[in-house]
């Protein structure tokens with residue numbers, strides 16, 4: 001079983017570390033061919049030096065499983081570029097925050113098994129050649145199309161070992177929405193107020209969290225998904241608490257003047273609200289504020 005990872009973001013590098021720990025051979029594909037030593041510090045503060053030789057696109061077809069842990073806004077472009085070198089027997093895993101790329105991914109790779117995944121495993125990338133595992137989490141996965149490839153059992157096994165504990169879903173969209181609903185409150189508020197996740201549990205942010213969650217729940221419910229406002233507010237506060245010292249990915253993107261995933265988180269809520277004829281003024285304002293900061 002050959003595993004490949006696209007890109008060297010924080011989660012991509014974390015997956016390289018996990019492969020190294022379970023002695024799974026892994027190929028890494030980057031924008032340019034590079035050779036470097038990744039310093040990967042695990043959750044027990046142990047640093048590992050891992051040699052990375054990024055591969056040429058042409059060798060992509062040798063891999064059974066390709067994990068794509070890039071930002072939501074990079075997924076469609078990445079798939080367009082990979083499309084020609086992929087064969088239909090290769091399983092693709094999409095692993096990013098936010099929603100809104102599923103239809104494009106299916107249209108670009110109509111014959112491949114595609115898995116969507118969402119994880120709370122956390123990592124921080126202090127520089128291009130280092131990664132630090134900052135939190136052990138869980139992973140939710142499910143097929144978007146073509147389950148049951150010949151090697152699916154082995155693929156599940158590897159994903160369970162790399163990203164476990166894993167929950168496999170018949171319908172992954174509910175789990176993707178559940179994660180998006182948490183990100184929709186934590187990510188923009190931490191970026192706008194320049195606070196870490198833990199500070200959001202202060203009472204002064206409660207009204208904003210409640211308003212965002214109320215809108216998210218109304219859109220989820222109208223779109224046919226399960227959602228409950230008090231459960232969601234509780235969940236947001238518990239994730240903020242559990243990741244108290246983390247700076248959210250959106251905080252970091254804005255602080256480093258990088259593109260944020262706002263269009264795929266609160267922007268996605270606005271887009272789905274429009275389809276359902278709902279007004280979501282709080283989410284709209286968050287999108288505008290984050291875009292103004294970018």
Ligand code: KPL
Pocket residue numbers: 097182183186187197239243246247248249250
């Ligand atoms: O997923 C996250 C993110 O930062 O994008 C949370 C759960 C908010 C953890 O920081």
